[in-house]
Amino acid sequence: LDLSENKLEKLPKEIGQLINLRYLNLANNRLENLPSELKNLINLQELDLSGNPIQHLPDFILQFKQLKNLKLHNVPIAGVSKDQISRTEDVIALKSILQESAVVQETIDEGFLHLR
Numbered sequence: 001l002d003l004s005e006n007k008l009e010k011l012p013k014e015i016g017q018l019i020n021l022r023y024l025n026l027a028n029n030r031l032e033n034l035p036s037e038l039k040n041l042i043n044l045q046e047l048d049l050s051g052n053p054i055q056h057l058p059d060f061i062l063q064f065k066q067l068k069n070l071k072l073h074n075v076p077i078a079g080v081s082k083d084q085i086s087r088t089e090d091v092i093a094l095k096s097i098l099q100e101s102a103v104v105q106e107t108i109d110e111g112f113l114h115l116r
Contacts, residue, residue, distance in 0.1 A: 016040040
């Protein structure tokens with residue numbers, strides 16, 4: 001499902017009903033938060049959040065078992081801790097997003113988490 005470039009400020013809660021969704025592109029919108037209903041998208045394999053002013057990545061995003069690609073180009077995340085990442089068994093590579101403070105403090109420049 002490609003919802004990129006739509007100037008969306010929020011997602012409808014009904015998006016959580018798309019449980020068989022595998023690809024979700026939300027790039028270049030105006031999303032500051034992600035609804036908790038996204039946690040129902042258990043079959044999600046690719047999620048692109050690039051270019052959104054998201055400050056906090058919800059825990060459930062890193063718990064998706066099927067997620068292989070998470071794109072975060074130009075996302076000013078300030079809320080991913082080392083503890084969140086260590087709880088995710090499927091992480092193979094995590095590039096340029098953790099600083100010594102254990103929390104991301106600046107825009108993610110690599111912008112790409114490769115999971116599994």
